[in-house]
Amino acid sequence: MALIVQKYGGTSVGNIERIKNVAKRVARTRSQGNRVVVVLSAMSGETNRLVALTNECGEFPVGREYDAVVSTGEQVTIGLLALILGEMGCQARSFMGHQVPIITDSRFGSARIEEIKPDNLMRELDKGVVAVVAGFQGVDTDGNITTLGRGGSDTTAVALAAALKADLCEIYTDVEGVYTTDPNICTDARKLEKVSYDEMLEMASLGAKVLQTRSVEFAKKYDVPVMVRSSFNDAPGTLVCKEDEDMEKVVVSGVTYNKDEAKISVLRVPDRPGIAALLFKPLTEAGINVDMIVQNISHDSHTDMTFTVTKTDYKRALKLVKEIGDKIEAKEVVGDPNIAKVSIVGAGMRSHAGVASRMFEVLAQEGINIMMISTSEIKISCVVDIKYTELAVRVLHKEFGLGKDDIGEEK
Numbered sequence: 001m002a003l004i005v006q007k008y009g010g011t012s013v014g015n016i017e018r019i020k021n022v023a024k025r026v027a028r029t030r031s032q033g034n035r036v037v038v039v040l041s042a043m044s045g046e047t048n049r050l051v052a053l054t055n056e057c058g059e060f061p062v063g064r065e066y067d068a069v070v071s072t073g074e075q076v077t078i079g080l081l082a083l084i085l086g087e088m089g090c091q092a093r094s095f096m097g098h099q100v101p102i103i104t105d106s107r108f109g110s111a112r113i114e115e116i117k118p119d120n121l122m123r124e125l126d127k128g129v130v131a132v133v134a135g136f137q138g139v140d141t142d143g144n145i146t147t148l149g150r151g152g153s154d155t156t157a158v159a160l161a162a163a164l165k166a167d168l169c170e171i172y173t174d175v176e177g178v179y180t181t182d183p184n185i186c187t188d189a190r191k192l193e194k195v196s197y198d199e200m201l202e203m204a205s206l207g208a209k210v211l212q213t214r215s216v217e218f219a220k221k222y223d224v225p226v227m228v229r230s231s232f233n234d235a236p237g238t239l240v241c242k243e244d245e246d247m248e249k250v251v252v253s254g255v256t257y258n259k260d261e262a263k264i265s266v267l268r269v270p271d272r273p274g275i276a277a278l279l280f281k282p283l284t285e286a287g288i289n290v291d292m293i294v295q296n297i298s299h300d301s302h303t304d305m306t307f308t309v310t311k312t313d314y315k316r317a318l319k320l321v322k323e324i325g326d327k328i329e330a331k332e333v334v335g336d337p338n339i340a341k342v343s344i345v346g347a348g349m350r351s352h353a354g355v356a357s358r359m360f361e362v363l364a365q366e367g368i369n370i371m372m373i374s375t376s377e378i379k380i381s382c383v384v385d386i387k388y389t390e391l392a393v394r395v396l397h398k399e400f401g402l403g404k405d406d407i408g409e410e411k
Ligand code: ADP
Pocket: 008, 009, 010, 011, 012, 041, 151, 172, 173, 174, 175, 177, 178, 179, 180, 181, 182, 183, 184, 207, 208, 209, 210, 211, 254
């Protein structure tokens, strides 16, 4: 008898009809003799609606009460699915994060799972009951409700699979698997049969939101095989697993984009030791993560510094940096939320030269200005105007031969 964790995303539970559809799949898996844990997201659009409500109540609504509000969408879907399963004669019981319990730290809005106590779930599973767990939420050691960051239900599912030593973790979503790029903006995107934890980690952290980054970190750490597939059909999905021999060895394996960042520039700062520390330390202390950083060459002992933060942190960061800017005698602090980061990812880049220049050339041919660049061994990212995101993704996808019709071409 296998233990299977199935996670269904927002679109898959977007209305009662869809939840009934999920119930059929869950009941089928149960009737095949498996022990089943289901993790659900809120109905699609619901978490956005809740976040918008909190924004109407304060300037920077993060913290305990933000989590108390935005976690509620999942309580509705788990209750509804458990009700429907019961009606169908399939015994089921809903669990909020604190009822499992899923214990996290107290970083409201982006808490990390520290421990999952499996006994309550195991007791139900042993009786043949399907456990329906709310994704995205946990509880800290003081009993406060916490949330795991947007897209966090994926992490709930993989962490549960690890804690329960599940045989498989299935992530059901609105696309058939992990593709070479977002299939919703590039119709030529190709579904991958398998992808290694490392490549998936890179793709997720660069914006491929089909899996939350932390869920892939968990999967890699605890060796949980993750199958990403559609909740709307039975097409085979993509297996995220350890790298193996027959995985495709290509230079560029995927193109990603992230519209969730904004950039802040500090102009004409005196160029002297310690300025970067003065600028970034208060941001770190405020819990604001900085992603890309670029510093211009110094002219007449002054320099410009530009960096990116998430859109959620943008207003808070801009306010803070304006205060610091005054102290360090910067001429001006300007912000721009209308940017996107477009990246190419691939383990094969390690051993191939010239990939970056090809990327820059293709973007130039389309008249797309590159505002910032950052590279690592296996990725290159460029910040561009948000209005060019889709165009940039499509031309890069084509340039590196990733399309359905390009198989066998030089990559
Ligand atoms: P869910 O609500 O099921 O968690 P998400 O919206 O979080 O779904 O993630 C699925 C979406 O991820 C897809 O609809 C697709 O637009 C997007 N996506 C981005 N990059 C990729 C990729 N490389 N492969 C598959 N989907 C991707």
